[in-house]
Amino acid sequence: MHHQSGRFQAAEHLYRQVLAAAPNQADAIHLLGVLAHQMGKHEVAVEYIKRAIELQENACAFHNNLGEAYRALQRTAEAAASYRRALELKPDYAEAHNNLGNALRAQGKPDEAIACYRRALELKPDFAEACYNLGAALEDLGDRDEAAVCYRRALELKPNYAEASYNLGNLVGGREKLAAGGVCFRRALELRDQKDVTEEVALYRRALELNPDFAEAHNNLGNALRKLGKFDEAVVCLHRALELQPNFAEVYFNLGITFHEQRHLDKAVACYRRALELKPDFAEAHSDLGSALEQIGDLRGSEDAFRAALRHNPRFTLAHYKLAEILGGRVADNDLAVQRRLLADRALTDSQQFWLHFALARVLDARGQYAQAAEHAALGNALQRSERRKDGHVYDSKHFESLVIQMIEICTPDFFDHVRGFGLESEVPVFIVGLPRSGTTLVEQILASHSQVFGAGELQLADGTMAALGGQSTNSLEGLRRLNRHTAHRLAGPHLQKLHAFNPAALRIVDKMPENYVYLGLLACLFPRAKLIHCRRDPRDVAVSCWMTPFREVPWTNDQDHIVSRFQAYRRIMDHWRKVLPAPVLHVDYEETVADLEGVARRLVAWCGLAWEPKCLEFHKAKRPVGTASAVQVRQPVFKTSAGRWMHYEQALGPLFARLDEMP
Numbered sequence: 001m002h003h004q005s006g007r008f009q010a011a012e013h014l015y016r017q018v019l020a021a022a023p024n025q026a027d028a029i030h031l032l033g034v035l036a037h038q039m040g041k042h043e044v045a046v047e048y049i050k051r052a053i054e055l056q057e058n059a060c061a062f063h064n065n066l067g068e069a070y071r072a073l074q075r076t077a078e079a080a081a082s083y084r085r086a087l088e089l090k091p092d093y094a095e096a097h098n099n100l101g102n103a104l105r106a107q108g109k110p111d112e113a114i115a116c117y118r119r120a121l122e123l124k125p126d127f128a129e130a131c132y133n134l135g136a137a138l139e140d141l142g143d144r145d146e147a148a149v150c151y152r153r154a155l156e157l158k159p160n161y162a163e164a165s166y167n168l169g170n171l172v173g174g175r176e177k178l179a180a181g182g183v184c185f186r187r188a189l190e191l192r193d194q195k196d197v198t199e200e201v202a203l204y205r206r207a208l209e210l211n212p213d214f215a216e217a218h219n220n221l222g223n224a225l226r227k228l229g230k231f232d233e234a235v236v237c238l239h240r241a242l243e244l245q246p247n248f249a250e251v252y253f254n255l256g257i258t259f260h261e262q263r264h265l266d267k268a269v270a271c272y273r274r275a276l277e278l279k280p281d282f283a284e285a286h287s288d289l290g291s292a293l294e295q296i297g298d299l300r301g302s303e304d305a306f307r308a309a310l311r312h313n314p315r316f317t318l319a320h321y322k323l324a325e326i327l328g329g330r331v332a333d334n335d336l337a338v339q340r341r342l343l344a345d346r347a348l349t350d351s352q353q354f355w356l357h358f359a360l361a362r363v364l365d366a367r368g369q370y371a372q373a374a375e376h377a378a379l380g381n382a383l384q385r386s387e388r389r390k391d392g393h394v395y396d397s398k399h400f401e402s403l404v405i406q407m408i409e410i411c412t413p414d415f416f417d418h419v420r421g422f423g424l425e426s427e428v429p430v431f432i433v434g435l436p437r438s439g440t441t442l443v444e445q446i447l448a449s450h451s452q453v454f455g456a457g458e459l460q461l462a463d464g465t466m467a468a469l470g471g472q473s474t475n476s477l478e479g480l481r482r483l484n485r486h487t488a489h490r491l492a493g494p495h496l497q498k499l500h501a502f503n504p505a506a507l508r509i510v511d512k513m514p515e516n517y518v519y520l521g522l523l524a525c526l527f528p529r530a531k532l533i534h535c536r537r538d539p540r541d542v543a544v545s546c547w548m549t550p551f552r553e554v555p556w557t558n559d560q561d562h563i564v565s566r567f568q569a570y571r572r573i574m575d576h577w578r579k580v581l582p583a584p585v586l587h588v589d590y591e592e593t594v595a596d597l598e599g600v601a602r603r604l605v606a607w608c609g610l611a612w613e614p615k616c617l618e619f620h621k622a623k624r625p626v627g628t629a630s631a632v633q634v635r636q637p638v639f640k641t642s643a644g645r646w647m648h649y650e651q652a653l654g655p656l657f658a659r660l661d662e663m664p
Contacts, residue, residue, distance in 0.1 A: 008035055026056040030065065036347075037069045043349050045069035051346075060089040064096045071103055079103040094124035101133055110140040128158035135164070200224045215244035219251045226258045234258050249279035256285070260292055263457065268292045283313035290322055299326055315342065317355035321550070324359035329366030336363060354383035358550040365548065365648075374652035377548045384550055385558035395555040397565040403477075403518065404569045408576045410481050411521035416582045422488035423526040426496055430510045430608060431462075433517040434535030435570055436554055437545035439590035443535055444512040445619040446601050452610055454503035455510045461498055462511070462519045465491050465526070480522060492526040508608050517574060524583040531608050532583055534574070537590035539567055539660045540646035544653065560656045568663055591643045 003011035012035055018028040033048030049066040056062065067082030083100035086093055101116030117134035120127055135150030151168035158164070204221035208214055222237030235258055241251045256271030272289035275282055290305030303326050309319040320339050324331055342348070343356050357380030364373035388394065430447065432440050448455030468491055469479030479487070499509045508531070516523065523530060546557040556562035577585070586607045593600045601616045646657060 003031065003035060008039060011035060024055055026052045026059070026062075029055065030059070030062050033069065034065055037065070037072060041349075042069050042072040044347050046073070047347050058089055060086040060093055060096070063089065064093065064099060067096075067099055067103065071099070071106070074106075076103045076106045080107070092123050094120045094127055094130070097123065098127065098130045098133060101130075101137070105133070105137050105140070110137045113137045114141075126157050128154045128164075131157065132164045197224050197227045201228065213244055215241045215248060215251075218244065219248065219254060222251075222258070223254045226254070226261065231258055231262050247278050249275045249282060249285070252278065253282065253285045253288070256288060256292075260288065265292050265296050269296075281312040283309045283316050283319075286312065287316060287319050287322070290319070294322070294326065302326055314338075315345065315348065315352065317342070317348070317352040317359070321355040321359040321362075324362040327363075329363060329368075331363045336360070350383045351387050354380045354387065354550065356380075357383065358548070361548055368648075370648040371651070373548070374649055378652070380550060381547060381558040388555055388558070393555055395559070395562055397556070397562055397569075400556075400566065401569050404573045406477050407518060407521060407573060410477065411576070411580060413580050415481075416521075416524075416580060419483055419488065419525045420528075420582070422483070422485045423524075423528045424489070424492045424496060425529055426527060427529045427531070427609065428496065428507070428509050429499055429523075429527050429530040430508050430533065431516055431520075431523055431530055432510060432512040432514075432533045432535060433520065434514050435537070435539075435542050435546075435567070436514050436551070436557075437542050437549065438514065438535045438537040439588065439593060440512050440514045440535045442590075442593065442619075443533060443588055443604060444510050446616050447508070447510055447604055447608065449616045449619045450508075450605060450608075450610060450613050451615075452507040453510060453608065454506035454508070455512065456499065456502045458513050459498075459511045460513070461495055462513060462516045462523060465495050466519055466522055469522075483525065488526055495526065508610065517570060517577075520577050520581060520585075524581055528583055530583070532585045533604070533607070534585050534587050535590065536587055538643070538646065539663070540657050541590075541642065541644070543567070543656060543660060544646050544649050545642075547653070547656075560653075563656065564659045564663075567660060571663055594643055 002008075002014065012032065015028045015032045015035070018025050019032075022028075029048055030052035033045045033052065036042070036048060037045035046066065046069045049062055049069060053059070053062045053066065063082045063086035067079040067086065070076070070079035070082060080100060080103040083096045083103060086096040087100065090096070097116045097120035101113040101120065104110075104116060105113035114134060114137045117130050117137060120130040121134070124130070131150050131154035135147040135154065138144075138150060139147040148168060151164045154164040155168070201221060201224045204217050204224060207217045208221065211217070218237045218241035222234040222241065225231075225234040225237060235255065238251050238255045238258065241248060242255075245251070252271045252275035256268045256275065259265070259271060260268035269289060269292050272285050272292065275285040276289070279285070286305050286309035290302045290309065293299075293305060294302040303323065306319040306322045306326070309316050310323075313319075320335075320342070323335065324339075339356055339359055343353065343360075348356075357376040361373045361376040361380060364370075364376065430453070432443055434440050444455045444457075447453045466476050466480070469476040469483070469487070499511065502509055514535075517534070520532065524532070543563050546554070546563060547560075549557065551557055556566045586604070588600060588604065598617055602612055605612050605616060646653070650657065
């Protein structure tokens with residue numbers, strides 16, 4: 001009853017009670033899989049239903065529903081095989097014939113699909129969905145008249161069938177299109193899983209044209225616009241959703257994410273808290289509140305929020321990782337035991353597992369159990385790499401090497417002679433670059449503790465400015481090659497304005513984007529008086545730190561070959577800048593910073609042309625938000641144990657270190 005009424009949490013609780021008493025109760029396992037499928041957890045659904053089939057192989061419904069989970073994952077060949085097995089067991093199973101038709105249609109086999117739909121209708125003449133699907137397949141083949149007949153029949157059987165109404169409207173026009181808002185909305189939700197955000201936005205807009213008071217469409221449109229970086233438009237949509245439905249917890253949550261990504265952390269925290277007032281068991285809102293509190297330095301509040309997330313969803317593995325990040329070796333033994341037990345849960349997805357492996361690696365590293373930490377880090381990296389591949393995010397080391405080679409070929413001494421005097425004579429920008437985990441956040445925090453410096457964090461401005469070099473063209477490198485005075489001013493002006501917008505009163509604004517080292521030539525052209533700071537660290541320590549950190553936006557750290565390739569390209573271009581760059585660069589070594597904090601801090605402040613302020617030594621007390629993987633470390637005084645950390649992993653990563661030592 002709970003399941004059929006949509007009370008999924010209550011249903012899951014009862015199914016699990018059944019399984020606690022009878023672990024091999026096949027129906028309960030199957031229905032847990034169906035529930036997971038309905039909640040969008042399709043990989044989990046596959047695992048549950050396959051387990052149920054192992055226990056009860058001849059249950060035709062199990063095979064049919066396994067096919068549905070496979071089809072949701074776009075694994076149509078496996079879906080078709082599951083439906084065929086269901087039909088072997090029950091040849092008159094109308095739903096399986098219909099579903100097999102859907103799988104065949106997705107495989108581009110409309111003729112075979114039509115045969116399946118017709119058989120489903122022979123067995124069940126009032127099957128509205130099969131009528132609709134038959135119409136869609138006929139439309140695929142260009143038989144518009146017969147398709148319209150099918151859509152009309154589907155509407156006779158199911159008068160509120162929005163999809164049939166919309167498709168019929170496209171065929172014949174007229175008032176039959178009135179129900180299309182729901183269709184567009186549902187299609188947009190399908191596209192969300194496919195990550196086609198641009199088309200998703202278009203469909204939500206179409207849904208709102210047909211139904212302007214559709215609060216959920218306003219919410220989802222706002223969320224999609226946020227993914228495209230259109231934050232102001234997103235906020236407008238989300239506020240409109242709240243006007244229509246003031247107690248819509250998910251809207252407050254999405255508004256919080258939008259403010260969070262804009263670094264308006266006080267607003268984000270307020271939105272997350274309001275979402276939790278309306279929906280106290282909202283685990284994702286607890287977790288994102290924890291992340292926001294971590295970034296503003298409220299580590300106790302952050303820990304409480306992540307623990308709340310886990311109370312409401314004990315399998316929320318990201319929250320387990322965040323607790324490990326905050327507490328390190330202080331994670332309690334019972335928390336560690338929970339994480340280990342959770343890893344044995346067969347229903348966990350790969351993405352859930354990799355967070356747990358990285359959590360255990362972090363805690364065990366802090367406790368000095370380096371061999372076990374290395375094992376979990378290796379497993380976490382393998383799983384995260386696999387997940388990236390599934391999402392189509394495959395790192396191409398050759399592409400990055402090509403970018404570096406072309407930058408070197410373009411930015412010659414003759415090039416810098418040509419562009420001399422093109423840029424803006426502003427001393428406001430301070431660019432901090434280097435490999436990730438090389439001390440860039442520490443240097444920024446030291447400088448940002450100065451009263452006349454604003455730390456803007458990691459910005460995508462340089463990347464965007466480089467992309468804009470191509471104008472209407474897509475070849476930004478060719479644009480750099482042809483750089484002229486007009487283009488330099490056209491790019492530098494808005495770039496500087498965006499920096500000023502963070503804090504108009506600051507004399508220096510820090511843009512700490514480590515991998516802007518690739519763009520130092522461009523930045524030196526646009527801002528010849530900018531302060532350039534290059535952070536260096538023993539590459540073995542950088543490699544260990546990268547390998548043990550589950551970066552979301554750095555795709556090369558999961559693979560040791562990619563780490564070596566990236567470091568080689570970095571070394572190559574930094575050697576080039578050292579020879580040709582017309583602007584001076586301050587090189588800051590991490591090891592020297594932790595050994596002589598005051599000496600390095602004084603040198604940094606002087607490099608920026610500012611008077612010394614002692615509070616730069618108390619950077620860990622600064623209240624500014626920090627949104628990088630080093631957010632926890634920079635809330636603590638400098639400690640020297642990170643220097644030489646690589647020695648603890650010499651056995652696990654020895655071949656990697658040897659390759660790094662061989663770099664030219």
